[in-house]
Amino acid sequence: NAGVTQTPKFQVLKTGQSMTLQCAQDMNHEYMSWYRQDPGMGLRLIHYSVGAGITDQGEVPNGYNVSRSTTEDFPLRLLSAAPSQTSVYFCASSYLSEAFFGQGTRLTVV
Amino acid sequence: QQQVKQSPQSLIVQKGGISIINCAYENTAFDYFPWYQQFPGKGPALLIAIRPDVSEKKEGRFTISFNKSAKQFSLHIMDSQPGDSATYFCAASPLQGAQKLVFGQGTRLTINP
Numbered sequence: 001n002a003g004v005t006q007t008p009k010f011q012v013l014k015t016g017q018s019m020t021l022q023c024a025q026d027m028n029h030e031y032m033s034w035y036r037q038d039p040g041m042g043l044r045l046i047h048y049s050v051g052a053g054i055t056d057q058g059e060v061p062n063g064y065n066v067s068r069s070t071t072e073d074f075p076l077r078l079l080s081a082a083p084s085q086t087s088v089y090f091c092a093s094s095y096l097s098e099a100f101f102g103q104g105t106r107l108t109v110v
Numbered sequence: 111q112q113q114v115k116q117s118p119q120s121l122i123v124q125k126g127g128i129s130i131i132n133c134a135y136e137n138t139a140f141d142y143f144p145w146y147q148q149f150p151g152k153g154p155a156l157l158i159a160i161r162p163d164v165s166e167k168k169e170g171r172f173t174i175s176f177n178k179s180a181k182q183f184s185l186h187i188m189d190s191q192p193g194d195s196a197t198y199f200c201a202a203s204p205l206q207g208a209q210k211l212v213f214g215q216g217t218r219l220t221i222n223p
Contacts, residue, residue: 004153031208031209032209033209033210033211035211035213040119040215040216041215042114042116042199042213042214042215042216043154043199043211043213044213045210045211045212048209048210049209050209058210059212090153090154092153092208092209094208094209095208096206096208097142097144097159097203097205097206097207097208098144098156098159098208099154099156099208099209099211101153101154101155102153103151103152103153104151104152104153
């Protein structure tokens, strides 16, 4: 039982490049979320999903796209990376009131 | 606008002491208040949580105190140990709304041996 798996763990992008952060969970949870963690700001919600085909915006959605085609996967796409998107990204799946987080992807945009 | 405000930003406590971290919230629609613990290089993990219909919840050395009228809640760690050194986040959400947690800024706790 792997829980929530994020890939890659580290990534360096050039400004303007695109990439997809992968997230997969094996707990059969309907709800999944993406957060970014920045020093002194805690974790901020980017997008979330309450089931396959259903997504919604969080607090900081600009510059990011998501889709949810299966219960297991919830990828986060950066269409044109900017230095302001340098951060640690966490994916979470949740059941009732508890969220289970992956180990994070550290992204640097230069 | 930070909906959940957490203090202090960092905290150093001697082994065996009491660690106290405070949070305040604004949105009265929040109905669930968890604390998450994060070790370096790892994702946050649920430590303890409380609903606003109780004023205190204790699990081992960890206690949440909740003041609904003041919209404040705090985490107390009794007999703090070096293994408790981590970053702690308070959070808030609607009940069964863990897909959209609102986090505080975090507190880096260091327990000196």
